[in-house]
Amino acid sequence: MDSPVFDNMLKIALEEALRQDIMEAPEIPAPSPRQRRRMRRLLTAPASVCSAGAEMTHRPRIPGRWLAAAVIAALLTGAAAAGLSLGNGAWFRQWFDESLWAADYYGGAADTEQLLGMGVEMASSTVESDGMRLEVFDAVFDGQRLMMFVRMTLLDPTLLEKTQRGSEWIGFDQVELLPEDGGEFSLSAGVRSLHSFSALPWTEEEPEEGTYPLLFQFDLGGLDEGGPAQLRMTNLILWPASGLAETWPGEWTLSMTLKPTKALYLKEKQACRVDGADWVLDGLSLSPLTLRMEAHCLSEQRKTPWYPFSDIAIHMKTGEIIDQQGCSATAGYGGRRITGCLDFALPLDLEQVDYVHLFGMDIYLEE
Amino acid sequence: MLAYALHLESGEDRIRFTRLYKANQKSLSRLAARILGPGPKAEDAVHDAFVKLIQRYDALRSQPDGHLERWLMAVVRNTALDMLRKDSRQAELEPGFQEPAVPPDLGEFEALVALIRTMPEDYRRVLELRFLAEWSLADVATELDITEAAVKSRIFRGRKLLMDALRKEGYLDGQSCI
Numbered sequence: 001m002d003s004p005v006f007d008n009m010l011k012i013a014l015e016e017a018l019r020q021d022i023m024e025a026p027e028i029p030a031p032s033p034r035q036r037r038r039m040r041r042l043l044t045a046p047a048s049v050c051s052a053g054a055e056m057t058h059r060p061r062i063p064g065r066w067l068a069a070a071v072i073a074a075l076l077t078g079a080a081a082a083g084l085s086l087g088n089g090a091w092f093r094q095w096f097d098e099s100l101w102a103a104d105y106y107g108g109a110a111d112t113e114q115l116l117g118m119g120v121e122m123a124s125s126t127v128e129s130d131g132m133r134l135e136v137f138d139a140v141f142d143g144q145r146l147m148m149f150v151r152m153t154l155l156d157p158t159l160l161e162k163t164q165r166g167s168e169w170i171g172f173d174q175v176e177l178l179p180e181d182g183g184e185f186s187l188s189a190g191v192r193s194l195h196s197f198s199a200l201p202w203t204e205e206e207p208e209e210g211t212y213p214l215l216f217q218f219d220l221g222g223l224d225e226g227g228p229a230q231l232r233m234t235n236l237i238l239w240p241a242s243g244l245a246e247t248w249p250g251e252w253t254l255s256m257t258l259k260p261t262k263a264l265y266l267k268e269k270q271a272c273r274v275d276g277a278d279w280v281l282d283g284l285s286l287s288p289l290t291l292r293m294e295a296h297c298l299s300e301q302r303k304t305p306w307y308p309f310s311d312i313a314i315h316m317k318t319g320e321i322i323d324q325q326g327c328s329a330t331a332g333y334g335g336r337r338i339t340g341c342l343d344f345a346l347p348l349d350l351e352q353v354d355y356v357h358l359f360g361m362d363i364y365l366e367e
Numbered sequence: 368m369l370a371y372a373l374h375l376e377s378g379e380d381r382i383r384f385t386r387l388y389k390a391n392q393k394s395l396s397r398l399a400a401r402i403l404g405p406g407p408k409a410e411d412a413v414h415d416a417f418v419k420l421i422q423r424y425d426a427l428r429s430q431p432d433g434h435l436e437r438w439l440m441a442v443v444r445n446t447a448l449d450m451l452r453k454d455s456r457q458a459e460l461e462p463g464f465q466e467p468a469v470p471p472d473l474g475e476f477e478a479l480v481a482l483i484r485t486m487p488e489d490y491r492r493v494l495e496l497r498f499l500a501e502w503s504l505a506d507v508a509t510e511l512d513i514t515e516a517a518v519k520s521r522i523f524r525g526r527k528l529l530m531d532a533l534r535k536e537g538y539l540d541g542q543s544c545i
Contacts, residue, residue, distance in 0.1 A: 025401035
């Protein structure tokens with residue numbers, strides 16, 4: 001056997017030897033949280049890992065859950081390949097676990113495992129009518145916030161043809177989350193936030209033409225006891241890159257039961273002073289995904305803080321301090337009232353919450 | 368350091384890197400665990416291999432995924448062996464170690480694989496980095512902290528060791544014993 005032939009066989013044999021080493025190795029446990037954090041950092045910011053002494057000095061304000069479409073598409077592709085087997089919180093757990101920097105920042109304050117089985121039972125996970133099919137991949141509800149991941153498939157050839165002409169954006173005329181008894185979910189200070197959904201175009205593999213992943217998020221306006229509910233979507237709106245929007249009429253309803261999980265809240269109102277004015281903190285509720293506050297100013301000449309979470313800090317027994325960085329925040333103003341809602345980049349482990357610092361006060365919450 | 372910052376800047380590179388990680392992390396962890404035992408050290412060995420992939424990505428970008436996977440396997444094994452050596456303070460194995468035995472009744476290729484799995488680690492590491500990962504002599508020397516001359520020497524002796532063992536069993540130029 002001449003040398004090049006032997007060397008070629010040697011190369012293949014070296015590889016086979018490694019493979020046999022792997023096959024004979026014992027099964028290993030899942031990567032530790034430390035390793036998962038290291039690899040997340042490596043996968044998302046490789047330069048920072050490879051540059052000796054380099055540190056991440058910039059913490060993005062974009063919350064980790066608003067991932068690039070490619071990541072969502074990749075996750076959805078995997079779920080599709082698995083026959084939509086991800087559900088019961090598993091998809092969202094994986095989604096949060098794929099977050100950019102959050103795992104490193106949150107450390108022991110976060111717990112994504114609690115998402116499994118968190119709060120939603122779908123009575124009907126698929127609806128097909130008016131030329132379109134909607135399928136629920138996964139849903140979680142923590143008592144204040146409902147997140148749903150839905151795949152929209154355009155079935156009608158005419159509808160499909162319209163989108164293939166180049167729709168810049170696809171959405172619904174109306175999206176409602178309603179209790180089954182026809183009422184409304186509990187409101188606080190008259191504010192109900194319906195966070196927008198986003199129809200994300202596929203940027204990676206497109207498993208089917210005319211399919212879109214939709215992410216819905218609802219703020220129920222305070223701690224809710226849950227119960228049977230419906231997600232109702234009305235009339236599809238197609239926004240072209242140029243020209244007028246078109247409406248595709250239809251109504252699609254998905255039924256579910258919302259079951260809240262553990263949450264912490266303020267037992268007694270507290271007086272505080274903000275921006276030189278006297279305020280009363282009327283409510284503060286903390287669930288794994290969300291912190292919500294309500295306050296009103298005592299002075300007629302109220303000074304509304306432009307941003308109610310400028311000094312927010314959730315102190316954990318594990319030592320971490322979770323502030324607004326990486327969170328998505330909204331605020332509502334009405335008269336002398338203000339409400340605010342802070343969405344965390346990762347679900348918090350409420351068992352590890354020590355106290356919340358807000359408006360200059362250290363606030364201890366109770367179950 | 369600036370050179371590292373140029374790596375994986377493109378989304379395509381990051382997606383590919385992520386795909387390689389997801390496809391190989393488990394098997395590479397098992398390989399490292401086989402040497403170091405399950406635990407943080409084995410995880411570190413895998414992590415370090417992926418860091419090295421990033422550091423060398425410019426040179427490896429054009430390689431197909433299959434080659435990169437073999438490359439990762441070789442690096443993980445070498446990294447794990449380095450860690451083991453540091454932990455156990457093993458003495459450098461001397462060249463000319465006792466030739467490994469060939470299990471009987473194997474074909475030529477299977478015999479070679481068996482020999483590789485039992486040959487001295489210092490020879491196997493050099494052969495893996497040179498033939499499997501396709502590193503240059505200089506890179507292998509840097510990785511193993513030896514001279515290029517030592518790398519060449521170990522390649523020569525490692526190949527010779529394997530070929531001599533195969534011939535002894537009747538393979539290569541000889542008739543098969545089976």
